[in-house]
Amino acid sequence: MVAALAAVVGANHVLAGAASLAAYSYDATGLKRRPHAVVLPGSAQEVAGVVQVAEAFGLPVVPRGAGTSLSGGAVPVHGGVVIATSRLNRIVSFNAKNRMVVVEPGVTNLRLQEFLRPRGFFFAADPSSYRVSTIGGNVAENAGGPHCLRYGVTTHHVLGLKVVLAGGRLVNLGGPAEDWPGYDLAGVLTGSEGTMGVVTEITLRVLPLPQSSRTFLVAFPSVDDAASAVSDMIAAQLLPGAIELMDQPSIRLVNAAVGAGYPEEAGAVLVVDLEGLAGEVVAQAQIMREICQRHHAVSVDEADDPVRQEALWRGRRAHYGAMARATRTGHVWIQDVTVPRQHLPEMFRRVLAIGERYGLHIDCAAHAGDGNLHPSIPFDPHDPDELARLYQADQEIMAACLALGGSITGEHGVGFEKIENMRLMYGPSELAMMREVRRVFDPHELFNPGKAVPGPADEKRGVWLFAVDRT
Amino acid sequence: MPSTELDELRSQLGSGAVLEGNVTAQYAVGELTPRAVVRPASAEEVAAVVKWARAHKRQLVPFGSGSKQAWGPWPEELDVVVDTARLNRLESLEPGNLTMRVMAGSALSAVQGWAAEAGLWFPVEFVEAPRATLGGTLAAGVTGPRRLAYGPARNWVLGLEVVTGSGEILHTGAATVKNVAGYDLTRLQIGAWGTLGIITAATIRLASRPAARVTVEAIYGSPDLASEACLALASHAAAPVAIEWLDYGAAQAVAGMREFPVSPGESVLLVMFEGERTVVDERWRLAQEVMSSARSVSVLDPGAQATAWAARYALSARVQKSYGQVVRLALAVPPARFAEAYAAAVQTMSLFGPLAAGGHAANGLMDFYVGLVGAQVPEAVATAVRTLRHTIKEMSGHVEVRSVPREFSQAMPWYGVRATEDLEASLASLFDPDVIFNPHRRPRQSRGR
Incomplete structure (x- = not known):
C-alpha cells in the first residue's frame, strides 16, 4: 500500500514509520489511534489518487488540517490513510472587487487573516485555534469563534468548494457566483467533519474591516450579573463584534499564566468588541455601559488601539491552553454546549450546580453573545472514580442544555466524542436521514468513519471518550 | 380522481380541509387546475396527506400564496395542491434570543408584524409579493435587496420542521445561533423548491429593526x-x-x-x-x-x-404588464463581472424584443427580462439562452430561466448541465422516494417514478 501511495504523491510524501504514525494519531482531544499511513498530497489530483488507493485497500480516509479538533475530528479511530493538507497551502486568488478569496485547505486561519488585513478585509471565523487551525479544518467543522456573534460562522461565508468524493471523483460544489443553482451541496459539506469527502479548494466571501473598533473589559461581582448583562445587550439589540465571558477561576488562571491583568476579585469579566463607524461605536458604548451598570459592573477598561485591544483579549484567548497547563495531569474536559441566549444565566447556574454535585472543579468561559458555553473540567485520567463523576456531570450538562432548547455542540463538532450523544438531540428519523445523506456522497462510509453521525457500529463507549489514551 | 380517495382525507382532516370543484381554480399552477386542494393545519396533517398521496400514487404541489408558482418549468399535470394557509401560527417569539418559531404558511407580512412588536424584523424578503409565505420564500431560497448586508435566506434559518416524501416529520437544527451537531439539513431544504419535503415550521433569526x-x-x-x-x-x-x-x-x-x-x-x-x-x-x-x-x-x-x-x-409586475409575453432570466456572476454579464445578455437577447434588467449588483445577481415581440419561435429563444449561458459560464457565473410563456416551456433549457446532478437526484430520491413533491421541479435524473 505504501508503494501504491508513493506512486501517487511521491515517496517523500508518504509517512509510514512508527514515529510519524504516532505524530498523526491524535488531535487536541488526546485520544490516540494510529493510522496505517500518512500522505501529504500536493494537488487535488493527488488527493483523488490517494482516495482511490485507500479504497482499493479497503481503508478509511481521514482528512487532517492542523489537528486542533476538540471533538476528535482528526483522529483516525478506525485507522486508515490520513490525508494531511499541509502541502495544500496556497492562497490561490484574491479579488477585492468580488470580496472573494480562493484558498487551499492547508492555509491557516492566521495566514489568511494576515493576508487579508492589509487589503482591507477579514474572514469572519476566528476560532481560538486560529493561529494554527486551517481553513480546511474550519470548513470541515463549520468553525465559529468570538466574532461569529456579529459576522456569522464559517458556512455563512463559503461560496464554493472543490471536493474529492468516493472513487476519487473531483467535483465543484457551489461556486464564485451567488445563488448557485440546485441544492446547497456546499452547505451540506460544510460542517460535515470530513465524512463526505476531502475538500481541496475553498472559495470564501470576505468582509471589509470595520472603520473603527473598541474593546472593553468589564468586571462584575458574579457570573450571574455578567450573564444577565449579556442577555440584556442582546435584547437591547446591540450588535457587538464579540461578547466573551470568563468566570473567576478562569480570570485567576489566565492572570497567572499569561499576566492577563484581569481584575482578580471580579466574579466574572466580559470582553466586548464594538465595531462599526466611529460615531456608531461611541453610541453603542454608551448603551453597553448603562446595561453593565445596571448589572453591578465594578470596573470598565477600554481600548481602541490594536496593541491595547490585543492585551485585553490576551487572557480570553489563552484560557484553554492555560487550563491544560495548570492542571495536575494536563487533561481538561472542555464542553461546548449552546443555549438560546435568554437562558444563558440559567445555564451557568445549572453548570455550576452540576460541578458542585459531582465534586468537580468547573471553569467557565463562554462566547456569551452566542449562548455558547465552554465549561472546562480538569481531570485525572488515572482516577476511575473521577472519570465516572466527570462522565455523569458531562451527561447532565448536555441534558440541561437540551432541556433549555440548546445544542450539544456550538462549534467544536461531534467528532467521535459526542457521537453517542447525538441521540439525545435528534430522533431516529433525523439520524437515519443524516446517515443516508452522508451515503449519497460516500456510499461505503470511507471518509472519516466513526464521526459526526452515529452508525450501528458506534455503540456506547462510556468513559474512554474522555480525551485520554491510557495505554 | 375517485371520490372515495378524497373521502379518506376528509375523514382525517375534516371535510372543510379538502376542496374540489370550482374553488380549486384559484390554486391553478401553470394554467392547470388541481383535481383537489387540501388544507392541513399541522405537520401531522401534512404527514397524513403525504401518506395518502403515497398510497394512491398522487403527486403534491405545496402552495403558499402562489407568488412563485409561475417560476420554473410549467407542470404537465397537477393532482393535488397542498395549501399551507392554515399553517399560520406564531409558535414563539424570543426577543432575548432574537429568534422566532413560526409555522411556514404564515405570510412574510405577518412574520414582520410579529417581529415588529418586539422591535425586530426578519431580513429575508420577497419584495415582489409581501403576501408570500415564509415557507414558499424559504423553499425558493429568495431574498430581497438587503441581502447585501444580511446575506442569503439560508443564513437566517436555524431550524426547520419538514415533512418528507415518506410522511416522516423531521426536525432540523436547533433554536441556537450556533449549532454544529450533525449535518446541516436546514440549508439543504432552503432553495430546494419543495422537492425535498414540505416545510411546515421554521425557527428564524431576527435582526434589530432600524430606526x-x-x-x-x-x-x-x-x-x-x-x-x-x-x-x-x-x-x-x-x-x-x-x-x-x-x-x-x-x-x-x-x-x-x-x-x-x-x-x-x-x-x-x-x-x-x-x-x-x-x-x-x-x-x-x-x-x-x-x-x-x-x-x-x-x-x-x-x-x-x-x-x-x-x-x-414592482419591476417584475410592470415589465410583465407592459411587455406581455416575457422571458425572465436570473443571471449570477462574481460581482466584478456584472456589467460585462449585462452587456452579454443585451447582445444575445435584444433581437427578440424590448429588454429590462434590475438586480443586486454588488452581489452579482440580476433579473433580466426579455419582451417577446411578434411570433417568436421557442427554439430560437432556447438557443439564445444556451448561448448566453455559455458566455456567462465563461465568467464563472450561471443563468437560470425563471419564467416563460407556456408554449415556450417545453423547449426551454431551464437549468444548465450540472456535474453534480446525480448527487442531487440521489438526495431527491432519499427525501422523496416516490416522487410525490413538485415533480416538475425535481433534478432531471430523478423525475421518473
Missing part, C-alpha cells in the same frame, strides 16, 4: 460606471444595506410609479442606508466619496424614497 432609512439615488452614464460604484460601495465603511441597479429599460417599465431621470444607456442606482438616525446620516455622507462618477446623486426625501423602492419592487 432610520435614507436612500441615495444616483444616475450613471453606463452600466460599467454604475457597477464600479457598486463594487466600491460594497466594501466601503459606509456599509449600505442595499444597492439596487436598474437599466434604462427597467426605469421605463416603472415610469408610471417613479420617474427616474435617466436616458438611454444610463443606469440607476438606489443605495439604501439603515440604522440609528445619526449613524445613517454619517453613512450616506461617507458614501459620496465613491459615487463621484455619477452624473447625478440625490438624497431622496421620504416620499420619493418610498415611491422609488415601490417602483423597484
Whole structure:
C-alpha cells in the first residue's frame, strides 16, 4: 500500500514509520489511534489518487488540517490513510472587487487573516485555534469563534468548494457566483467533519474591516450579573463584534499564566468588541455601559488601539491552553454546549450546580453573545472514580442544555466524542436521514468513519471518550 | 380522481380541509387546475396527506400564496395542491434570543408584524409579493435587496420542521445561533423548491429593526460606471444595506410609479442606508466619496424614497404588464463581472424584443427580462439562452430561466448541465422516494417514478 501511495504523491510524501504514525494519531482531544499511513498530497489530483488507493485497500480516509479538533475530528479511530493538507497551502486568488478569496485547505486561519488585513478585509471565523487551525479544518467543522456573534460562522461565508468524493471523483460544489443553482451541496459539506469527502479548494466571501473598533473589559461581582448583562445587550439589540465571558477561576488562571491583568476579585469579566463607524461605536458604548451598570459592573477598561485591544483579549484567548497547563495531569474536559441566549444565566447556574454535585472543579468561559458555553473540567485520567463523576456531570450538562432548547455542540463538532450523544438531540428519523445523506456522497462510509453521525457500529463507549489514551 | 380517495382525507382532516370543484381554480399552477386542494393545519396533517398521496400514487404541489408558482418549468399535470394557509401560527417569539418559531404558511407580512412588536424584523424578503409565505420564500431560497448586508435566506434559518416524501416529520437544527451537531439539513431544504419535503415550521433569526432609512439615488452614464460604484460601495465603511441597479429599460417599465431621470444607456442606482438616525446620516455622507462618477446623486426625501423602492419592487409586475409575453432570466456572476454579464445578455437577447434588467449588483445577481415581440419561435429563444449561458459560464457565473410563456416551456433549457446532478437526484430520491413533491421541479435524473 505504501508503494501504491508513493506512486501517487511521491515517496517523500508518504509517512509510514512508527514515529510519524504516532505524530498523526491524535488531535487536541488526546485520544490516540494510529493510522496505517500518512500522505501529504500536493494537488487535488493527488488527493483523488490517494482516495482511490485507500479504497482499493479497503481503508478509511481521514482528512487532517492542523489537528486542533476538540471533538476528535482528526483522529483516525478506525485507522486508515490520513490525508494531511499541509502541502495544500496556497492562497490561490484574491479579488477585492468580488470580496472573494480562493484558498487551499492547508492555509491557516492566521495566514489568511494576515493576508487579508492589509487589503482591507477579514474572514469572519476566528476560532481560538486560529493561529494554527486551517481553513480546511474550519470548513470541515463549520468553525465559529468570538466574532461569529456579529459576522456569522464559517458556512455563512463559503461560496464554493472543490471536493474529492468516493472513487476519487473531483467535483465543484457551489461556486464564485451567488445563488448557485440546485441544492446547497456546499452547505451540506460544510460542517460535515470530513465524512463526505476531502475538500481541496475553498472559495470564501470576505468582509471589509470595520472603520473603527473598541474593546472593553468589564468586571462584575458574579457570573450571574455578567450573564444577565449579556442577555440584556442582546435584547437591547446591540450588535457587538464579540461578547466573551470568563468566570473567576478562569480570570485567576489566565492572570497567572499569561499576566492577563484581569481584575482578580471580579466574579466574572466580559470582553466586548464594538465595531462599526466611529460615531456608531461611541453610541453603542454608551448603551453597553448603562446595561453593565445596571448589572453591578465594578470596573470598565477600554481600548481602541490594536496593541491595547490585543492585551485585553490576551487572557480570553489563552484560557484553554492555560487550563491544560495548570492542571495536575494536563487533561481538561472542555464542553461546548449552546443555549438560546435568554437562558444563558440559567445555564451557568445549572453548570455550576452540576460541578458542585459531582465534586468537580468547573471553569467557565463562554462566547456569551452566542449562548455558547465552554465549561472546562480538569481531570485525572488515572482516577476511575473521577472519570465516572466527570462522565455523569458531562451527561447532565448536555441534558440541561437540551432541556433549555440548546445544542450539544456550538462549534467544536461531534467528532467521535459526542457521537453517542447525538441521540439525545435528534430522533431516529433525523439520524437515519443524516446517515443516508452522508451515503449519497460516500456510499461505503470511507471518509472519516466513526464521526459526526452515529452508525450501528458506534455503540456506547462510556468513559474512554474522555480525551485520554491510557495505554 | 375517485371520490372515495378524497373521502379518506376528509375523514382525517375534516371535510372543510379538502376542496374540489370550482374553488380549486384559484390554486391553478401553470394554467392547470388541481383535481383537489387540501388544507392541513399541522405537520401531522401534512404527514397524513403525504401518506395518502403515497398510497394512491398522487403527486403534491405545496402552495403558499402562489407568488412563485409561475417560476420554473410549467407542470404537465397537477393532482393535488397542498395549501399551507392554515399553517399560520406564531409558535414563539424570543426577543432575548432574537429568534422566532413560526409555522411556514404564515405570510412574510405577518412574520414582520410579529417581529415588529418586539422591535425586530426578519431580513429575508420577497419584495415582489409581501403576501408570500415564509415557507414558499424559504423553499425558493429568495431574498430581497438587503441581502447585501444580511446575506442569503439560508443564513437566517436555524431550524426547520419538514415533512418528507415518506410522511416522516423531521426536525432540523436547533433554536441556537450556533449549532454544529450533525449535518446541516436546514440549508439543504432552503432553495430546494419543495422537492425535498414540505416545510411546515421554521425557527428564524431576527435582526434589530432600524430606526432610520435614507436612500441615495444616483444616475450613471453606463452600466460599467454604475457597477464600479457598486463594487466600491460594497466594501466601503459606509456599509449600505442595499444597492439596487436598474437599466434604462427597467426605469421605463416603472415610469408610471417613479420617474427616474435617466436616458438611454444610463443606469440607476438606489443605495439604501439603515440604522440609528445619526449613524445613517454619517453613512450616506461617507458614501459620496465613491459615487463621484455619477452624473447625478440625490438624497431622496421620504416620499420619493418610498415611491422609488415601490417602483423597484414592482419591476417584475410592470415589465410583465407592459411587455406581455416575457422571458425572465436570473443571471449570477462574481460581482466584478456584472456589467460585462449585462452587456452579454443585451447582445444575445435584444433581437427578440424590448429588454429590462434590475438586480443586486454588488452581489452579482440580476433579473433580466426579455419582451417577446411578434411570433417568436421557442427554439430560437432556447438557443439564445444556451448561448448566453455559455458566455456567462465563461465568467464563472450561471443563468437560470425563471419564467416563460407556456408554449415556450417545453423547449426551454431551464437549468444548465450540472456535474453534480446525480448527487442531487440521489438526495431527491432519499427525501422523496416516490416522487410525490413538485415533480416538475425535481433534478432531471430523478423525475421518473
